Amino acid sequence: MRDINTSFDSFLAGAFGPTVLIDLARDRILAATREAKTLFDTKDLVGANFAPLVADGMADLVVFIAEVQHRGTAWTRRVTLRTVNGEALEAEVTGRAIAHEGRQFLLLHMLDLAGLEQHAAEVAAGNLYSSGLVEWQRAQRFFSDLERENQLILNAAGEGIYGVNADGKTTFVNRAAQEMLGWTTEDLLGRDIHTMIHHHHLNGDHYPSHECPIYQSFRYEEVNRVENEVFWRKDGKPIRIEYVSTPIYDGTQLVGAVVIFRDITERLEDERKLREAMDEVAALRDQLEEENAYLQEAINIERAHHDIIGRSDAIQGIITQIELVGPTNTSVLIRGESGVGKSLVASAVHDESSRKRRPMIHFKAGAVSPEKIESELFGQVRGAFAGALKDRPGKLELAHGGTLFIDEVADIPIEIQGHLLDALQNHEVIRLGDDRARSLDLRVIASTSRDVDRELQAGRLRQDLMLHLGVFPILCPPLRDRPEDIPILTAHLLRIVCKRLGRKVPVVTEGAMRKLQQYHWPGNVRELANVIERGAIVSQSDKLQVEIQSNVTSGALPKSTLLTEAEVEQFRRTNILACMKEAGGRVSGEKGAAALLGIKPTTLYSRLKKLGLNEDDW
Numbered sequence: 154m155r156d157i158n159t160s161f162d163s164f165l166a167g168a169f170g171p172t173v174l175i176d177l178a179r180d181r182i183l184a185a186t187r188e189a190k191t192l193f194d195t196k197d198l199v200g201a202n203f204a205p206l207v208a209d210g211m212a213d214l215v216v217f218i219a220e221v222q223h224r225g226t227a228w229t230r231r232v233t234l235r236t237v238n239g240e241a242l243e244a245e246v247t248g249r250a251i252a253h254e255g256r257q258f259l260l261l262h263m264l265d266l267a268g269l270e271q272h273a274a275e276v277a278a279g280n281l282y283s284s285g286l287v288e289w290q291r292a293q294r295f296f297s298d299l300e301r302e303n304q305l306i307l308n309a310a311g312e313g314i315y316g317v318n319a320d321g322k323t324t325f326v327n328r329a330a331q332e333m334l335g336w337t338t339e340d341l342l343g344r345d346i347h348t349m350i351h352h353h354h355l356n357g358d359h360y361p362s363h364e365c366p367i368y369q370s371f372r373y374e375e376v377n378r379v380e381n382e383v384f385w386r387k388d389g390k391p392i393r394i395e396y397v398s399t400p401i402y403d404g405t406q407l408v409g410a411v412v413i414f415r416d417i418t419e420r421l422e423d424e425r426k427l428r429e430a431m432d433e434v435a436a437l438r439d440q441l442e443e444e445n446a447y448l449q450e451a452i453n454i455e456r457a458h459h460d461i462i463g464r465s466d467a468i469q470g471i472i473t474q475i476e477l478v479g480p481t482n483t484s485v486l487i488r489g490e491s492g493v494g495k496s497l498v499a500s501a502v503h504d505e506s507s508r509k510r511r512p513m514i515h516f517k518a519g520a521v522s523p524e525k526i527e528s529e530l531f532g533q534v535r536g537a538f539a540g541a542l543k544d545r546p547g548k549l550e551l552a553h554g555g556t557l558f559i560d561e562v563a564d565i566p567i568e569i570q571g572h573l574l575d576a577l578q579n580h581e582v583i584r585l586g587d588d589r590a591r592s593l594d595l596r597v598i599a600s601t602s603r604d605v606d607r608e609l610q611a612g613r614l615r616q617d618l619m620l621h622l623g624v625f626p627i628l629c630p631p632l633r634d635r636p637e638d639i640p641i642l643t644a645h646l647l648r649i650v651c652k653r654l655g656r657k658v659p660v661v662t663e664g665a666m667r668k669l670q671q672y673h674w675p676g677n678v679r680e681l682a683n684v685i686e687r688g689a690i691v692s693q694s695d696k697l698q699v700e701i702q703s704n705v706t707s708g709a710l711p712k713s714t715l716l717t718e719a720e721v722e723q724f725r726r727t728n729i730l731a732c733m734k735e736a737g738g739r740v741s742g743e744k745g746a747a748a749l750l751g752i753k754p755t756t757l758y759s760r761l762k763k764l765g766l767n768e769d770d771w
C-alpha cells in the first residue's frame with residue numbers, strides 16, 4: 154500500500170501548493186500534497202473520495218473535467234470546494250490530465266483565492282507552476298509599459314480607465330477612474346477589482362464575476378459594451394456607468410482587458426426627467442385634444458347660448474335656484490322629461506360657478522353603448538382591453554378643475570354606478586388597466602328623465618349614488634304645464650333658427666300660436682324647436698307655417714309602392730336620423746330613439762355604426 158502511495162506521490166513531485174491526484178474512474182484521491190491536506194483540513198485525504206469535497210458547482214466540475222480531458226489542461230473558478238468540516242473554499246482549480254498504464258488520472262491544483270497573495274509569494278519561490286508567474290509578470294510588465302507610455306493620455310482622459318490581467322487583478326487605474334470611484338490606485342492595484350467595485354447589481358443581487366462582461370472579455374476574447382450597470386464607490390454608493398471592455402494582447406498572448414467607463418448618473422436622471430415631461434405633455438395634449446373636440450361639439454349643437462327663456466313661475470323659480478346653487482360646489486340633480494331644458498339648466502349652473510373658466514364636460518350616458526361607458530368615464534391605458542389602442546383620459550379626468558354633467562345618470566349600468574361613486578367620494582380616478590390614481594377636483598351635475606323612485610325600487614339606480622348626486626334637486630316641468638312660456642319661447646327659437654338659415658323672421662299669427670299652445674308637446678321644448686325649424690323652412694310667405702307631426706317620421710316615403718333597396722336604405726337612414734333628433738341624441742331609455750323605433754338599443758347602436766352616423770348628423 155505504502156509502495157503504491159509512494160508511486161502515486163511521484164506524480165506530485167515538484168507540485169507546489171494544494172494539489173491532489175485523482176483516479177477519475179473511482180473518484181478516489183490517490184495522492185495529496187501537504188498543502189492540500191491543510192486546505193481541506195484533514196490528514197486523511199489520500200484514499201478519500203473527491204466528490205464530497207465539492208460544495209457547489211458539481212455540473213461545472215463535470216464540464217471542467219471534460220475540458221481537461223479534451224485539452225490536456227484547463228482552469229475554472231466556477232466550482233466551490235469545501236473542507237471536510239464543511240467550510241466553503243473559494244478556489245481557482247487548475248487541472249491536468251494524466252494517462253498512466255491505461256488509467257486516467259487528474260492532477261488538480263487548487264489556488265485558494267482568499268490566500269492568493271500568499272500564493273503569489275510562494276509561486277515566486279519558483280515551482281512547477283512558475284509558468285503562471287511568468288504570465289503574471291509578463292502581464293504586469295505589459296501593463297506598466299502601457300501605463301508608462303500612455304501616462305499622459307490615460308490621466309488626461311475624462312473617462313475612467315483601468316486595466317486587469319487575466320486573473321482579474323487590477324494593473325493600473327487612471328486619474329478619472331480614481332475620482333469617480335473614490336478608490337486610489339494603491340487601494341486597487343493587484344486586487345480583484347470585480348469584488349471591490351462590481352460585486353453587486355443595483356437591485357442588491359450578487360454579481361458573480363463569471364457573469365461579468367469584463368471577465369468574459371478576456372475569457373472569451375471579446376469586446377463587450379455595456380450601457381447601464383453600476384460600479385460601487387469606496388463610500389458604498391453606486392454610480393451608474395456605461396463601459397466598454399476590450400481584451401488586450403502582448404503579441405499573440407492575451408494578457409487581460411482594458412475597461413473604459415463613463416459616469417452616466419446625470420444623463421440617466423436627465424433622461425428620466427425628459428421622459429416624465431414627455432408623458433406629461435402627451436397627457437396634456439390628449440386632454441387638450443379631447444377638450445377641443447368636446448368644445449367643437451358643444452359649439453355645433455348651439456350650446457354657446459345658455460339663455461333660459463320663460464315667464465312661468467316654474468322657469469323663474471329654476472332661475473332663482475340656479476343663482477343660489479351655482480356659485481357653490483354642491484352636486485345638483487336635474488329632473489324632468491326629455492327635451493325640457495335640463496342640459497340648459499346644467500350649463501347655467503356651471504356658468505354661475507367659479508369653475509366656468511374650465512369647460513363643463515357633458516357625458517351622455519344614454520348615447521354610449523353600455524360596454525363603453527366604463528372606459529368613457531374612467532379613461533383607459535393602452536392595452537387595457539381589446540381595442541384600447543392608446544392611453545385616453547376619461548370624462549371624469551377631463552372634468553378635473555371644472556364640472557362633469559352626467560346626462561341620464563340612470564343609463565349607467567348599476568355595477569358602474571358603484572365604481573363612479575367611489576371615484577367621486579375618494580376624489581380620484583384610475584384609468585382602466587392602470588394602477589396610478591389621479592386626483593380629481595370636480596363638481597357633478599346629473600340629470601335624469603326617469604322616475605327616480607321607480608328606478609331605485611327596480612334596482613336600476615343606486616341609492617347611495619343618488620344621495621351623493623341629489624344634494625340639490627332641480628325639477629324642470631314639462632312644457633304642457635307652462636303654456637304661458639310658449640309665445641316667448643317661440644319668438645326666441647324662431648330668431649335663432651332664422652339667423653342660422655339666413656332668413657327673415659316670419660310672423661307668428663294668432664292661429665298658429667293657438668295651435669302651438671294647445672298641443673301637449675310630449676317632446677317638450679326640443680319638439681317645439683323642431684316644429685319651428687320645419688315651419689321656418691317650409692313657410693313660403695312671411696307667416697310661420699305650423700305643422701305638428703306627432704308621429705316621428707321624416708323624409709316622405711316615395712310615392713311608388715315598390716321601393717328599391719337603395720330607397721329602403723335611404724329611408725331607414727332618414728328615419729333613424731329623425732328619431733335620434735327627436736330623442737335628443739339618446740339611444741336607450743323610455744324616450745330614447747330605440748324605443749321610438751321599437752327596436753333594442755343594441756340593435757340601434759349597431760345600425761348607427763353600420764350607417765356611419767354619429768352625433769354630428771343629428
Ligand SMILES: Nc1ncnc2c1ncn2[C@@H]1O[C@H](COP(=O)(O)OP(=O)(O)OP(=O)(O)O)[C@@H](O)[C@H]1O
Pocket residue numbers: 460461462463468489490491492493494495496497498560602642645678679682736737739
Ligand atoms: N327654457 C328654455 N329656454 C330656451 N331654450 C330652451 C329652454 N328649454 C329647452 N330649450 C332648448 O330645447 C332644446 C332641448 O333642451 P335640453 O337639451 O336642455 O333638454 P334636456 O331636458 O336636457 O333633454 P334630454 O333629456 O333629452 O337630454 C335645446 O336646444 C335647448 O336650448
